[in-house]
Amino acid sequence: MIWNFSAIRAKTFAFLPVLEGTIPTIKLTGTGDAEAMPPLDRFLKLVHKDLVDDRRGAVAVDLTGLYFINSSCLKAFVSWIHKVKTAERGYQIRLQMNPRLSWQRRSLEPLKRLAPKVVVLEEVSTPEAEAVRPMGR
């Protein structure tokens, strides 16, 4: 098992290590607001450590249940991506978007532009993603 940390859960968000799948995966759900920023920052640092320690080439970030992200939480992603981009041994970050949440592409495209060789944007259609209310909380 690659992940050596636990899920972080709060009333309005959850950050989860996913234990199945072909590549290491994490899942972020709920609302990424000011309350979520400090735990998200910590969570992404733990993710980075495990990926580097395990010499992995890629990670999938399931964002299909993420309803909103503020600029502080986006900044946590910016710091993470910058760290991977400038690392001696980097890895690919596959940001999985929900096609029903059209804002996600607009919010995440700047991250792709920041590090085109590191960030991959991909739309994922799953029954769970389909059930998401476009403007839900």
Next chain:
Amino acid sequence: MASSDRQTKAAEKKVWSYISIEFRPSEPLVSSISQLVSNFCEVGLADRDISYRFRMAAHELTENITKYSTTSLVSLEVELYELAGVHTLSMKTKNEASPARLAEVERRLKALKTFPDPIELYDRLIAETAEVEGVSGLGLARIRAEGGLSFDYSIDGNELTLVVQGRVSEPHVRARDPS
């Protein structure tokens, strides 16, 4: 322009819907206020995308107010109006801040208003702040680049007024025709 002409011009503005709230800046309120703005947009417009853009803008502005306001009461107004056949959604926030903060925010706002390509400016800010831990400093640039919204500002004494606007499609039937 004669006074009667100005009155005629003013009468052409049709307000479809409007909300105004005053609140004590508080972090737990930020998401509720941005959700309220989103709901307001959904009542008047059959356009989820514009609702999201304004929700994002409301969130970023309210978060800034909460961080930097020096008074216990701040305000936010949202208005859906029609002028000369053009429908516009407008959001205005007012708060007081310290002279140092006002000088800093004015520097950023000037750059945002004058830089020709908002996306290029946003990308540049992201790259510049990538190594900086903590505060993002991206919120206002995000409103213009990602939200595609225009904005204006004024500073009167210690009071900062920010206006964010976007052109929208014709309101749907759930909004009452103001005529």
